[in-house]
Structures are given as C-alpha cells and as structure tokens.
Amino acid sequence: MKSGKALLALILCSSAFALAPIPTAQQAKDASNYVPNAFILELSNGDAVSKRTLVSRHEEIYAAMRTRGIAFDIGEEYNTPNIFIGAAIRLSSSNDVTKLSEIPGVKAIRPIVKVYAPEHYLSLRPVSSTVVKDPKASDIPDTYSTHVMTGVDKVHAQGNFGQGIKIGIIDTGIDYNHPLLCDHADDEGSSCFGPGNKVIGGYDFVGDAFNGEDTPSPDHNPLDECNGPRDVCIIAASPDNTMGISGVAYNASLASYRIFGCIGYTSDDIISAALIMAYNQGMNILTLSLGGANGWTTGTASVVASRIAAQGRVVTTGLDGAWYASDPGAGIGVIPVASVDNIVSPIQNMTVEGVNHDPIPYFMATPLHGVNGSMPIYATSTNFSQPDDAGTCMFTQKLANVAAKGAKVAVIYNSDTGAFAAISVGGYTAVLISAADGKFLVEQFAAGVNITLNFPQGGAAFAVANPDGGLISSFSTIGPTFDMYPGVALAAPGGNILSTLPIKLGSYALESGTSMSCPFAAGAAALVLKAIGTTPAAGEAVMRILQTTAAGVAGSHTDGAPLKSVAQQGAGLIQVDRAIAMQTIVSPGQIALNDTEHFKANHTISITNTGNKTVAYKIRHVPAGTVGTIDASTHDVDTTPALIPGAATVTFSASTITLHAQQTHHITATFSPPDGLNTTLPVYSGFIEVTAANETLKVTYLGVAATLRETPVLDTSSEFFGIPLPALITAQGRPQGGPTNYTFQGEDFPFFLFRMVFGTALLRIDLVDKDEQLTPSIPLPSRRGIAPTPFTWWWTESTAGTFSKIKTIGPIGEMDYVARSTNDPFGGYSSFGFQGTFANATRINDGQYRALLRALKVNGNRNNEEDFESWMSPQFGVVTPA
Ligand SMILES: *[C@@H]1O[C@H](CO)[C@@H](O)[C@H](O)[C@H]1NC(C)=O
Ligand SMILES: *[C@@H]1O[C@H](CO)[C@@H](O)[C@H](O)[C@H]1NC(C)=O
Numbered sequence: 070m071k072s073g074k075a076l077l078a079l080i081l082c083s084s085a086f087a088l089a090p091i092p093t094a095q096q097a098k099d100a101s102n103y104v105p106n107a108f109i110l111e112l113s114n115g116d117a118v119s120k121r122t123l124v125s126r127h128e129e130i131y132a133a134m135r136t137r138g139i140a141f142d143i144g145e146e147y148n149t150p151n152i153f154i155g156a157a158i159r160l161s162s163s164n165d166v167t168k169l170s171e172i173p174g175v176k177a178i179r180p181i182v183k184v185y186a187p188e189h190y191l192s193l194r195p196v197s198s199t200v201v202k203d204p205k206a207s208d209i210p211d212t213y214s215t216h217v218m219t220g221v222d223k224v225h226a227q228g229n230f231g232q233g234i235k236i237g238i239i240d241t242g243i244d245y246n247h248p249l250l251c252d253h254a255d256d257e258g259s260s261c262f263g264p265g266n267k268v269i270g271g272y273d274f275v276g277d278a279f280n281g282e283d284t285p286s287p288d289h290n291p292l293d294e295c296n297g298p299r300d301v302c303i304i305a306a307s308p309d310n311t312m313g314i315s316g317v318a319y320n321a322s323l324a325s326y327r328i329f330g331c332i333g334y335t336s337d338d339i340i341s342a343a344l345i346m347a348y349n350q351g352m353n354i355l356t357l358s359l360g361g362a363n364g365w366t367t368g369t370a371s372v373v374a375s376r377i378a379a380q381g382r383v384v385t386t387g388l389d390g391a392w393y394a395s396d397p398g399a400g401i402g403v404i405p406v407a408s409v410d411n412i413v414s415p416i417q418n419m420t421v422e423g424v425n426h427d428p429i430p431y432f433m434a435t436p437l438h439g440v441n442g443s444m445p446i447y448a449t450s451t452n453f454s455q456p457d458d459a460g461t462c463m464f465t466q467k468l469a470n471v472a473a474k475g476a477k478v479a480v481i482y483n484s485d486t487g488a489f490a491a492i493s494v495g496g497y498t499a500v501l502i503s504a505a506d507g508k509f510l511v512e513q514f515a516a517g518v519n520i521t522l523n524f525p526q527g528g529a530a531f532a533v534a535n536p537d538g539g540l541i542s543s544f545s546t547i548g549p550t551f552d553m554y555p556g557v558a559l560a561a562p563g564g565n566i567l568s569t570l571p572i573k574l575g576s577y578a579l580e581s582g583t584s585m586s587c588p589f590a591a592g593a594a595a596l597v598l599k600a601i602g603t604t605p606a607a608g609e610a611v612m613r614i615l616q617t618t619a620a621g622v623a624g625s626h627t628d629g630a631p632l633k634s635v636a637q638q639g640a641g642l643i644q645v646d647r648a649i650a651m652q653t654i655v656s657p658g659q660i661a662l663n664d665t666e667h668f669k670a671n672h673t674i675s676i677t678n679t680g681n682k683t684v685a686y687k688i689r690h691v692p693a694g695t696v697g698t699i700d701a702s703t704h705d706v707d708t709t710p711a712l713i714p715g716a717a718t719v720t721f722s723a724s725t726i727t728l729h730a731q732q733t734h735h736i737t738a739t740f741s742p743p744d745g746l747n748t749t750l751p752v753y754s755g756f757i758e759v760t761a762a763n764e765t766l767k768v769t770y771l772g773v774a775a776t777l778r779e780t781p782v783l784d785t786s787s788e789f790f791g792i793p794l795p796a797l798i799t800a801q802g803r804p805q806g807g808p809t810n811y812t813f814q815g816e817d818f819p820f821f822l823f824r825m826v827f828g829t830a831l832l833r834i835d836l837v838d839k840d841e842q843l844t845p846s847i848p849l850p851s852r853r854g855i856a857p858t859p860f861t862w863w864w865t866e867s868t869a870g871t872f873s874k875i876k877t878i879g880p881i882g883e884m885d886y887v888a889r890s891t892n893d894p895f896g897g898y899s900s901f902g903f904q905g906t907f908a909n910a911t912r913i914n915d916g917q918y919r920a921l922l923r924a925l926k927v928n929g930n931r932n933n934e935e936d937f938e939s940w941m942s943p944q945f946g947v948v949t950p951a
C-alpha cells in the first residue's frame with residue numbers, strides 16, 4: 070500500500086500587520102460592496118394603481134424614467150403595503166442616478182448591497198453518510214447536548230416540537246431529500262417537498278449557477294445539493310438517528326427561500342424579495358444568517374426585516390461585529406443571535422505505532438474519511454513557538470503548502486491548552502489534536518523515532534467535555550450598532566455543533582458559526598409560539614420572552630468571573646423551558662441607554678403576575694462586564710474587547726414588590742453610567758433582575774459611556790497603505806504628488822482612497838477652487854482601522870442643502886450610511902473614482918481645483934460644519950485633451 074506523509078503544522082497566525090498594497094482603479098472598483106449601477110427604488114406608500122393614470126404605481130415610475138431618457142432593466146419588484154413598495158433596477162449609465170431622484174413618487178434610492186454567505190467554519194472534511202435508521206429507537210430521551218443547555222429537552226418532554234409553526238429559512242436552499250428531513254426519502258416515486266412534508270414549500274430566487282454577478286434563474290424548487298441543509302437540521306432534524314441529532318422544533322413546517330447560488334454572493338434586493346415572500350406566505354418565523362456589513366439600521370433588507378417584525382413576525386439573524394452589525398441583523402425588532410460553544414466536543418481516536426503510546430484523540434465526529442494504512446509523520450517545524458512554520462499566515466495556505474510537498478493528511482496541533490475550536494481547512498484533509506499530543510509527536514519526530522499514525526475507519530465519536538462549553542464562542546462578534554441598538558439580542562449554541570450537509574457532500578459535519586446559533590434561536594422561537602399562539606402580539610412578544618428568561622453567560626468558567634458584556638451575549642443563553650413556564654411578565658426586554666449625549670436616566674419597568682397566587686418580587690441590579698471597544702494602541706475596533714473595571718449604578722423606585730394574581734406594577738430604574746473609564750468607547754451593560762421564589766426574569770440594558778459624535782470616522786494615518794490617508798490615487802495606483810492634470814480619457818483619471826475607522830451617515834466630496842482656504846479638521850491620532858465600501862451614490866430626501874459655510878463649486882459625489890472599514894488588506898478601504906464630472910454627470914469646466922472630502926460623525930447634524938471631519942485633496946487640473 071502506498072502511504073503518504075502525515076505532516077504537522079501549527080495553527081497560530083502572526084498578528085503582525087502588513088501594509089496593504091495600494092489598489093489599482095480596477096481593484097478599488099472590484100472591492101466595492103455595491104452592485105454597480107444597481108439601485109432599489111422605494112415608492113411612497115399609496116394605492117397600487119394610480120388614480121390619475123389607472124396604471125400600476127410601478128408602471129407609472131418606469132414611464133417617468135423613460136420620459137427622462139433613463140435606460141434601465143427591472144429586477145425584483147416589491148408590492149406589499151406596510152412592508153415595501155418599490156423595485157430593483159439596473160441602470161445602463163451611472164450618470165442617470167441623479168435623474169432618479171427627480172421622479173415624483175420615489176421616496177428613497179438605495180444602492181444594492183452585496184451580501185456574502187456566512188463562513189461556515191468547517192472543521193471537518195465531510196464524510197460519507199453514516200446514517201443507519203434504527204426502527205426500534207422510537208422514543209429515546211432527548212440528550213442532545215445543545216438541547217440540554219437550553220431547556221429544549223424539557224420542552225420536548227412536554228410534547229412540544231413546534232408542530233403547526235411555519236419557519237421560513239432564507240439562506241442556501243435545502244437538500245430536502247436528506248434522511249433527517251424526510252422519512253420516506255427512499256420510497257420510489259414519493260416526494261420530500263411540498264405539503265405533507267417537513268419542507269412544505271419555498272422558492273429558489275437564484276438557481277445553482279448564480280454567483281452574484283450573473284442573471285438569476287429562479288424557479289419553485291429550492292433544492293440545494295451544493296451548500297445544503299446545514300442549519301436547517303438544527304431546527305428540523307428528525308430524532309432517532311445514530312448521530313444523536315435532533316432538531317429544536319422538528320415538527321415545525323419549513324419553507325426554504327434560496328438566495329445563494331452554489332458560489333459567490335447574493336444581494337439585498339434578492340434578500341428583501343425573499344423576506345417579503347416568506348411574510349406573504351404566512352411564515353411565523355423568518356430566519357436568515359448572512360454576512361453583510363453595515364452597522365446601520367437603514368439598509369433595504371434591514372428596513373424590510375424591521376417592518377416584518379413590526380407586523381408581529383419573528384425574525385432571527387446572525388451578526389457580524391462591533392459597530393458593524395450585519396444587515397439585516399441591524400433591523401430594529403429583529404433578533405440577532407450570538408453563539409455559545411457546545412458543552413461537549415466529539416472526538417475520534419487515531420492510533421500510534423512505533424512507540425508505546427495511548428491513542429491520540431482528534432477533534433472530529435466521524436473517522437477521518439478514506440485515510441487508510443499507517444502513515445509516517447513529518448514535522449514542518451520542531452520549534453513550538455513558530456506559528457508560521459508552514460508558510461504564510463492564511464491557514465488553508467499552509468495546508469496547500471504541505472499538500473504540495475506530498476502530505477496526505479495534515480495533523481494540526483492546538484497552539485494552547487484551551488478547547489478544540491473549529492478551524493477552517495478548506496478542501497484539505499486535516500485533523501486537530503491537543504497541544505500536548507502535538508508536542509509529543511514533534512519530539513518523537515525530532516528524536517528520529519519511526520512513528521506512524523493510523524486512522525481506524527470505524528466507530529462512533531465519543532463526547533468529551535469542552536472546557537469552553539457554555540461560553541460565548543470566540544468567533545461570535547459584538548454589537549452595538551452605530552445607532553446604539555444592542556446589536557446582539559440573545560445567544561444560542563453555535564460553536565461545535567454537529568449538523569448536516571447535503572448528502573452529496575457527506576451528510577454530516579461539525580460546524581461553528583452564528584449561522585448555527587441563528588436557526589437554533591428560530592427553533593426556540595417556534596417552541597415558544599407553539600406554547601403561546603401565533604397571533605401578531607405573540608410574535609412581537611417572543612423576543613422579550615426569550616430575553617427576560619435567558620441565562621447570563623460568564624466571561625470564563627473561573628469562579629466569580631464577571632458576566633460577558635451584553636454587546637457580546639445580548640440577554641444571554643436562551644432557556645426555552647423557562648420562557649414557556651414563566652408566570653411573570655417583565656417588560657421591556659431590553660433598554661438602550663444610547664450614548665452620553667442621548668442618555669436618559671429613568672426607565673420604567675413593568676412587572677405582571679399572570680399566576681393565581683400572590684408573589685413577592687425582589688429587584689436588583691446585576692452588572693455585566695464593561696468593555697473597551699476600540700483598541701487603545703491601534704484605534705481599531707476591537708473584536709475581542711478587554712474587560713475594564715467600572716459599571717453603571719442603578720437605583721429603583723422600589724426594590725421589593727408584592728403582586729396579587731393578575732396584578733401589574735411599574736417601577737422606575739434610574740441609571741447612572743460609569744465614569745472615569747480610561748478607554749475609548751467603553752460599552753457598559755447589565756441586567757435588572759426580578760426574582761420571585763421560583764423564577765428569575767431580567768431586563769437587559771446597554772449604553773456607551775462616551776459621545777459618539779466625538780468619535781473619529783476617517784482614518785488619517787499611513788498605517789494601512791504606507792501612505793497618509795485619505796489620498797488621491799492616479800490610475801497607475803500611485804498617490805498624486807504635485808499638481809497633476811487629468812484628461813478623463815481612458816485610464817487618465819484619479820480616485821479617492823480612504824478608510825473609515827467608524828461609520829458615517831454621510832460622506833461627501835465637493836469640488837472647490839484650488840485657492841479655497843480651509844482648515845481641515847484636526848489631524849487624528851495615528852491609528853489604523855478596519856470594510857470595503859462603495860463606489861456609488863445614495864440619495865435620500867434629507868441630504869440637500871448642507872455645508873453652508875464653505876464655498877463649493879458643486880458636489881462630486883456622496884455616499885450615505887457608509888460602514889466602517891475592515892482590516893482586510895485587500896478590501897479594508899473605500900474608494901471613489903473621479904470621472905471629471907459633478908454628481909449630476911455634468912462635465913466640470915477645464916481649470917485647476919481641489920476636492921473637499923467630508924464625513925459626518927455619528928449622530929452629527931448634517932447642517933453643522935463642526936460635525937464633519939474634512940480633508941482637502943492636492944491640486945488637480947481638469948483639462949481637455951489636445
Ligand atoms: C413529529 O416528528 C416525528 C419525527 O419525525 C414524527 O414521527 C411525528 O409524526 C411528527 N408529529 C407531528 C404531529 O408532526
Ligand atoms: C481513545 O483513546 C483514549 C486514550 O487516549 C481512551 O481513553 C479512550 O477510551 C479511547 N476511546 C475510544 C472510543 O476508543
């Protein structure tokens with residue numbers, strides 16, 4: 070038998086920050102988060118048919134556009150009063166954008182935003198199906214660990230499996246033929262899709278081939294065999310299988326709204342259409358785990374999701390990071406879900422030959438697939454403190470490097486003694502072992518011992534306690550949004566979850582991500598709705614019920630460790646049994662204390678005893694950890710924020726109350742934020758606990774002890790590209806030095822390159838005379854920041870007539886609600902190509918000019934010059950080619 074080499078590689082990446090290459094004009098364009106020349110027009114609410122012309126509102130707008138000479142294609146159309154009336158259009162010429170705003174009846178024009186599929190931190194090579202149906206095991210108790218963590222097992226024991234509740238899943242499609250989703254999958258001629266099945270319906274908005282760029286080919290069948298059910302089984306897997314998987318609400322009915330093709334991305338026009346269809350088809354719960362990036366609550370999908378939530382439907386979403394909540398996770402009333410690690414990890418053993426040693430456990434649910442025979446090992450480095458031992462920092466790159474040297478399997482050992490965490494190995498065959506076992510193997514290799522490893526191909530996984538179990542997952546990022554909504558509402562199991570893949574990909578996988586916790590929360594909501602009914606009022610109450618009954622998550626398992634910030638856990642880990650059994654209603658579920666400028670000290674909390682007995686309640690304040698959200702040295706948004714001392718103080722108008730049956734009482738909570746915190750943007754948070762003899766409920770609060778209006782938004786350092794930002798970049802990709810003339814023919818035009826270290830609601834570039842005197846805003850401290858953003862315009866009714874103090878010749882461009890930049894060296898910037906025209910596409914007269922770039926600070930007033938940061942470009946000439 071031919072045997073390959075098993076190699077060892079360390080997984081740590083060096084955190085040293087490398088300078089990003091200055092993009093070329095084309096790269097700057099490609100990095101845009103926006104679909105070029107594509108917009109969603111929102112029409113003012115009104116009759117579907119115009120009374121005046123008797124044609125549909127849509128036709129009327131299209132006719133007005135044609136009259137103005139605008140050439141366009143029509144994409145999705147939206148026509149659901151109370152939710153959204155409008156259309157997605159693609160213009161033939163970017164010059165026509167400004168003309169759109171002149172059309173009567175157009176209420177807003179938003180660019181179409183690209184949305185990427187969430188990263189499924191795939192820690193396992195998918196294995197072939199190991200499903201064995203056991204006809205005897207009909208009524209086994211539910212011991213699935215994530216269900217035990219959340220009380221789902223207890224609710225199941227009461228016979229509540231979410232039957233009768235409809236859940237719309239907006240994501241990749243579903244492989245509904247999976248045996249865990251269809252018990253008659255093997256029956257000849259029977260379908261697993263449609264009424265009477267678990268998957269009752271849905272729609273494919275895109276088709277397999279769609280990659281985000283090409284034209285979608287929709288149909289009525291959301292079958293997806295390339296990405297799969299994954300998260301769906303967390304909600305809906307039938308029990309009694311050898312993997313021990315069962316869904317949170319496995320008797321709920323599902324509909325799948327497919328918005329991703331097999332590769333690439335999707336966009337928010339399609340997501341909005343899917344949300345609206347799921348709403349119109351009567352879904353009680355809508356769940357979507359997406360990777361968009363905004364941080365504002367104003368993107369189209371956020372707006373649509375919020376309006377659906379306001380109609381009493383439950384919407385659960387994943388999320389994307391501090392001051393960077395994903396869109397539509399940012400929607401108001403939508404439930405963004407953080408991830409908690411599973412309390413167990415599945416383990417397989419590999420055997421060691423050539424030296425006397427116990428089997429070595431590796432982190433995987435099923436034996437490493439198709440790896441037969443004894444394999445000699447080769448260590449890529451014998452130095453334990455060498456994180457980059459197999460090449461560059463990107464993990465899959467290391468695996469590619471070792472594979473290129475002939476390795477069949479990469480054995481990766483943990484960099485520390487912590488828990489096994491899911492890692493992404495792409496398509497490579499790799500397993501993760503503990504630090505101690507890795508050290509042992511490397512030492513044997515270094516000593517020249519002839520050691521081989523074997524991966525027995527049979528045997529079920531055995532579960533070991535996960536030392537980080539029950540804690541917030543390391544990948545789960547944090548709120549709040551720029552408008553100070555908490556960004557995270559709740560937490561659910563999402564780390565190390567055994568779930569399903571399409572049959573073609575191997576049926577099962579161990580995965581981590583908020584794309585796991587989000588469907589879990591949707592399933593939990595289904596159980597609650599099953600218990601309390603499906604009225605709009607019930608739908609609206611679900612978030613509060615789950616929040617007031619959730620269990621606070623500590624920062625670590627150390628005794629006395631402070632609770633994790635609300636920005637990271639929301640109200641805490643969902644406890645469905647408590648949510649359903651509670652006889653007390655506490656409202657609201659959460660209190661947004663906003664920033665210091667918009668802080669309000671007094672908030673009313675109502676407590677209702679719905680039971681039949683008199684109950685005495687105690688009210689107390691339980692602070693959660695305060696975190697600094699900006700890294701002090703780099704001024705980046707900190708994705709793993711450190712705890713800092715300090716907490717709010719809260720006093721109550723009454724700290725004990727007694728309520729008779731059916732009685733309600735209101736108390737006032739008076740908050741004062743912590744002061745003297747020595748950090749930038751400290752987010753403080755905690756809970757108001759309401760405790761009776763046998764139940765505890767809580768109200769979750771969060772605020773920031775700073776004025777967001779004073780937070781810098783533009784990166785003015787040189788640390789990202791090695792040149793001071795913002796900058797005017799020539800088409801050759803060089804910063805413009807002295808005065809330079811441009812003809813705007815072919816490639817002869819410059820672009821503005823800048824980075825946002827915080828979001829801005831308005832970014833505008835104006836043309837000014839070359840001699841215009843302006844003292845730009847105080848240079849910011851040196852820092853590097855973090856998101857790819859636009860190349861296009863937004864228009865809303867509110868942006869006319871700003872900046873009265875400075876004499877400008879005319880606007881060159883404007884962008885609304887720009888997200889903060891990421892620190893991705895290839896996409897962590899914004900750019901704007903200057904075509905020698907004003908924003909209205911009129912050519913600028915020949916002459917010498919400068920450009921003034923201004924960014925509105927969060928909560929700033931658009932009419933107040935002081936609320937903007939500004940930058941003046943070097944001098945440039947607009948010249949007519951000779
Ligand atoms: C609930 O699901 C189980 C397992 O799939 C199935 O046997 C049972 O018939 C379902 N019950 C209802 C009411 O749908
Ligand atoms: C795996 O190996 C460990 C020793 O390293 C042993 O304790 C355990 O029982 C083994 N498990 C199985 C399922 O073989």
Ligand SMILES: *[C@@H]1O[C@H](CO)[C@@H](O)[C@H](O)[C@H]1NC(C)=O
Nearest residue numbers: 422423443445518519520521
């Ligand atoms: C190493 O061990 C394997 C199996 O244990 C054996 O087949 C191989 O010949 C040995 N190689 C050397 C160089 O001793």
Ligand SMILES: *[C@@H]1O[C@H](CO)[C@@H](O)[C@H](O)[C@H]1NC(C)=O
Nearest residue numbers: 552553554661663664667928
């Ligand atoms: C915080 O205050 C700002 C400014 O008034 C407002 O726009 C925002 O909606 C407020 N946030 C919350 C959660 O109320």
Ligand SMILES: *[C@@H]1O[C@H](CO)[C@@H](O)[C@H](O)[C@H]1NC(C)=O
Nearest residue numbers: 670671672721722737738739
């Ligand atoms: C807040 O509530 C406290 C206690 O009820 C009261 O004394 C105080 O006047 C209130 N403050 C405001 C601004 O309403």
Ligand SMILES: *[C@@H]1O[C@H](CO)[C@@H](O)[C@H](O)[C@H]1NC(C)=O
Nearest residue numbers: 650651652679680681682730
């Ligand atoms: C309260 O009393 C009513 C009437 O006696 C009864 O129907 C109901 O089930 C009771 N509720 C609880 C929670 O005990």
Ligand SMILES: *[C@@H]1O[C@H](CO)[C@@H](O)[C@H](O)[C@H]1NC(C)=O
Nearest residue numbers: 700701702745746747748749
């Ligand atoms: C604030 O923090 C910085 C860095 O952490 C430290 O150098 C400085 O001494 C602190 N200042 C105070 C007043 O604590």
Ligand SMILES: *[C@@H]1O[C@H](CO)[C@@H](O)[C@H](O)[C@H]1NC(C)=O
Nearest residue numbers: 652680682684761762763764
């Ligand atoms: C408290 O628990 C006891 C025993 O489980 C139960 O009889 C009682 O009704 C509960 N009280 C409330 C207020 O839920």
Ligand SMILES: *[C@@H]1O[C@H](CO)[C@@H](O)[C@H](O)[C@H]1NC(C)=O
Nearest residue numbers: 807808809810811946947948
């Ligand atoms: C730019 O063009 C103007 C007008 O044609 C000319 O006077 C000037 O010298 C040119 N500057 C450069 C740097 O080429």
Ligand SMILES: *[C@@H]1O[C@H](CO)[C@@H](O)[C@H](O)[C@H]1NC(C)=O
Nearest residue numbers: 878879880907908909910911
């Ligand atoms: C376009 O904008 C510029 C600058 O604001 C203005 O001078 C010009 O008149 C506008 N052109 C048209 C056709 O509206």
